[in-house]
Amino acid sequence: MxxxxxxxxxxxxxxxxxxxxxxxxxxxxxxxxxxxxxxxxxxxxxxxxxxxxxxxxxxxxxxxxxxxxxxxxxxxxxxxxxxxxxxxxxxxxxxxxxxxxxxxxxxxxxxxxxxxxxxxxxxxxxxxxxxxxxxxxxxxxxxxxxxxxxxxxxxxxxxxxxxxxxxxxxxxxxxxxxxxxxxxxxxxxxxxxxxxxxxxxxxxxxxxxxxxxxxxxxxxxxxxxxxxxxxxxxxxxxxxxxxxxxxxxxxxxxxxxVFRFLRIVHQSEFKIAWQQIVRSGYSKVNWAKVKSEEDYKNRTNRVYENLLEDRSILRYFLNRPAQKPRGNWELLSLYLKEVRNMDQARLNKIKDVGDFIADSIRVSGRDRRLTQLERAKSYRECRNVLRFVIRERISQGAQEPLFSLEDYVEHLFPASNNVTFWSETRDLLLFRIYEKLHGWLQEQGLVDFDEDTASVDDDLSETDLPKED
Ligand SMILES: [Zn+2]
Structure with missing residues (x-):
């Protein structure tokens, strides 16, 4: 021995x-x-x-x-x-x-x-x-x-x-x-x-x-x-x-x-996008004045804290003032599957619906539905925006429905213990719409804010978090 x-x-x-x-x-x-x-x-x-x-x-x-x-x-x-x-x-x-x-x-x-x-x-x-x-x-x-x-x-x-x-x-x-x-x-x-x-x-x-x-x-x-x-x-x-x-x-x-997810992102092409997401988690940092990592590395980082506390970091993937995603759908899917245990069928369906909404917005030539979806503060408001999009798609001659009733109940807004985590679905849809439309929104002059300097504090404070219902 x-x-x-x-x-x-x-x-x-x-x-x-x-x-x-x-x-x-x-x-x-x-x-x-x-x-x-x-x-x-x-x-x-x-x-x-x-x-x-x-x-x-x-x-x-x-x-x-x-x-x-x-x-x-x-x-x-x-x-x-x-x-x-x-x-x-x-x-x-x-x-x-x-x-x-x-x-x-x-x-x-x-x-x-x-x-x-x-x-x-x-x-x-x-x-x-x-x-x-x-x-x-x-x-x-x-x-x-x-x-x-x-x-x-x-x-x-x-x-x-x-x-x-x-x-x-x-x-x-x-x-x-x-x-x-x-x-x-x-x-x-x-x-x-x-x-x-x-x-x-x-x-x-x-x-x-x-x-x-x-x-x-x-x-x-x-x-x-x-x-x-x-x-x-x-x-x-x-x-x-x-x-x-x-x-x-x-x-x-x-x-x-979480460790497995971090290993993958640090050893893949997602590394730089992940750095942007982590950066957005630092609170109260004036990025314009930052000279080196020493200026912010000891500040509270909500991305890190949420990962350790088993809380979602989904909203840090969204740069809402710039209407731009941080990372791409693959990185977001990786996080949701590895860390949040989300199933692939749900991710696929949300991605498809996000694509349909993005197409409809592009055809309409205006970003009204996007801003309505961003501002939705309740499940009811969120559903109303989707209803408007369904109607518009019909008038635009779309061949496929936005989603089936089954998709809606099982994948888009599944309820757990009578609670529907609608804002999670809304944020996923926004991510996909930003990914598809950010360039178009810029071309149309609909978004003029393109600096990736805004922290999440700027677009959604803790107290503004919509309630699930
Ligand atoms: Zn001993």
Whole structure:
């Protein structure tokens, strides 16, 4: 039996093991790791983990160490004089000396496969029980039992943490490859700090907004492209600080369909259109004054927030002031199928109806029906516009009906628990009409607003959202 395995279950342990593997080499897997490998990691890593010393700023060091392991850690304890790194190294080597191979079962809370032989508080494992102080540990004890191998791995977990506005993002996933891709990104930065002799601590891409930081990391992870497409990868990201006075924990969950959708858009021709959609989700940004991504990357982004909260982002696909789609029907269909679980038959029917309405508007030579559809504030108003279009199509000599009764009930306005999500259908129709007619509307001088700078706030505020009925 080996000392470690992939995905043992405890996020701090798995993060540490992933950091150790990645440090040892791209192809190294947990099952191969020996105590000699662990000693090698200690020799190489301990010298760069030194905490930042205000009295010697020129020496550089980890600025965030105390927020991960508190000031009582061997590397930061105020009463520890002399070479603190030597004390830390000794503690790590001691863990290695006591590390046993995995067995069938045990009472270590980290692996459940070995018996606990060391008692750790939040100085040893972030957020672990600590008496009177707020903690995130179920038994309100002073600590909990770990085995030496897990205790060792946790000490190395900072290698794979992302720093974000005084807190840290730690990834856990059902996919080992996803964890490795995240860790590789973090370690590349730490290796670079080591080469430049400018040690500053955990990888910090400058995202004080943890949700935006999570989406940034997702973007970077999918670039590695090593995750298998048949894996249903979901991510849990723990945003925490173990800082003495105010430990905090927030958990973000990215469901497998969202991650899958993001993987596809980032690796396809949809990438640029997706960037426009994401951009439209930032609130209160004056795009005319933006000089670089730094000016807005920490602003609240509703596209990201809605994706994490299982809410629709359909309206961000519409640039309503410009009467223009963001992306094309294929990208929108991809989102609706992958993330919103919409069936293909419904999408096909809405697309056909959108095409018919667009043709009718073009033949009529005016955009009256389009503006009526945009302004519809109720299911009744929306149905009335469609009724006008049906009548006009008859007078225009159209051969096919706009839709059948069956299409209407099953695909256009299906009811769920007596609620008809009419505005969703309306927005889909608008998207298709914009896609078909934007050029024509411009030629006719019916739309003069063509800058893709308007945010969704400009065209539809939260309070203006039409009610479903
Ligand atoms: Zn263990």
């Amino acid at each position: 080996a000392i470690y395995e992939k995905l043992m279950g405890n996020p701090f342990v798995d993060t540490g093991i992933c950091g150790i593997c990645e440090w040892l080499g791209r192809g190294v897997q947990p099952e191969q790791i020996t105590t000699t490998d662990l000693e090698k990691v200690v020799t190489e890593v301990v010298p760069i983990l030194r905490p930042f010393d205000k009295k010697k700023p020129e020496a550089h060091g980890w600025k965030n160490w105390v927020s991960i392991f508190t000031t009582n850690h061997p590397l930061t304890h105020p009463s520890k004089k002399g070479d603190r790194a030597a004390g830390f190294k000794e503690a790590l080597l001691n863990h290695i000396a006591n590390a046993e191979n995995l067995s069938q079962s045990g009472d270590c809370i980290g692996c459940g496969r070995r018996d606990a032989n060391i008692w750790l508080s939040r100085t040893g494992v972030p957020l672990t029980g600590s008496g009177k102080l707020r903690n995130f540990f179920p038994t309100f004890a002073e600590g909990v039992g770990y085995c030496s191998a897990c205790a060792f791995a946790i000490q190395l977990s900072p290698l794979a943490l992302v720093a974000t506005g005084g807190r840290f993002l730690m990834l856990h996933s059902n996919s080992w490859n996803a964890l490795r891709a995240w860790t590789r990104k973090c370690l590349e930065d730490i290796q670079l700090q080591r080469i430049r002799l400018e040690i500053s601590g955990c990888f910090n891409p400058g995202y004080a907004n943890p949700r935006n930081g999570l989406f940034y990391m997702t973007r970077e992870m999918v670039e590695f492209g090593e995750m298998r497409w048949d894996e249903d990868i979901s991510l849990q990201v723990y945003c925490f600080t173990n800082f003495g006075q105010g430990p905090e924990l927030e958990i973000f969950y990215m469901p497998a369909p």
